[in-house]
């Protein structure tokens with residue numbers, strides 16, 4: 001199957017949906033191009049007019065097993081016919097335990113573990129933040145500029161990806177502080193040693209506004225997602241762990257986007273050889289069904305009954321999807337993400353030499369960022385060009401999204417084959433050439 005368009009896009013059916021959407025739907029969403037999705041199958045999305053697109057977004061890193069994987073669909077259908085909801089806050093059901101066992105077996109830190117279920121990434125983050133405060137009895141949190149952790153007020157207090165996400169929502173929660181993310185391509189203040197520069201910022205916080213012994217947790221995206229698909233130096237993450245150990249601070253890994261096999265390991269933090277205390281996951285963990293997961297060392301998740309819960313969190317149908325997703329990841333998809341991601345990165349390595357507006361290609365597994373710049377020397381971001389490339393890719397039947405100041409991100413389902421990766425690169429190459 002290849003990319004195929006049968007009408008101009010958007011076609012007549014899509015236009016009807018777009019008209020209703022413009023009239024009725026919250027204008028806060030940030031759609032870039034008019035894809036009106038009707039059906040998904042594997043690596044492909046079909047729009048309302050039957051046009052077929054190669055999906056390198058996976059519904060924002062969610063459809064890890066591809067669209068409508070037959071085993072996921074079968075598990076959802078079976079579970080929906082048996083028990084749709086009972087609420088794990090007040091009752092018990094087997095799926096909560098079954099998925100917890102599977103997640104615990106993947107954990108990047110030694111057990112025993114405890115698992116909390118919510119419905120989204122933001123809820124997983126809220127659980128992680130609340131748990132850290134509860135356990136440590138400390139008030140403060142430290143996160144990173146350009147980090148994205150969700151839109152609920154607690155998560156938003158840590159989110160600092162884009163000004164528009166926070167504008168007019170103040171006052172946010174007090175006690176949330178930020179330092180620069182160790183971005184090797186654009187080091188803070190032009191520093192030579194990005195690891196040292198960011199650790200210095202942390203130290204400055206400790207000695208000025210935020211006493212270390214009052215910090216509950218540091219919240220880290222092991223690969224920064226919305227902020228630009230930035231891979232931090234391993235040395236930084238390892239040193240951060242040492243600082244946390246020294247100061248009694250919990251390290252929370254926000255694996256909402258980077259986790260569930262996307263980087264070629266189950267959890268991206270494993271690439272850094274670091275064990276977190278708390279992990280927050282969502283997106284790819286249930287193949288498109290809404291599920292947030294926060295898990296921790298059992299000694300850390302020590303809150304008392306009533307401290308935290310969610311009516312829908314860990315819904316049986318979502319957990320049925322998660323259970324099969326975890327099986328598929330383990331059977332082959334994590335491995336495939338590593339292999340096909342490596343192939344893509346290898347092929348993309350030459351792009352800065354061949355495209356004057358590509359500044360850098362970076363990533364792990366199938367979490368790949370391509371930095372679009374006005375000038376390779378100055379590394380000046382060119383968001384307008386980046387957006388033109390995204391649109392040009394769409395016109396050619398390839399779905400991608402932007403991230404960060406001026407990057408493109410490739411985050412296909414983890415079932416992506418080498419051939420599909422090559423097709424995508426061919427289309428993207430055309431799109432970049434047509435847009436420059």
Ligand code: PLP
Nearest residue numbers: 120121122148149150225256257
């Ligand atoms: N954390 C990270 C790293 C994310 O990328 C996102 C969403 O993009 C979230 C948290 C919030 O997830 P959700 O949109 O499911 O609330």
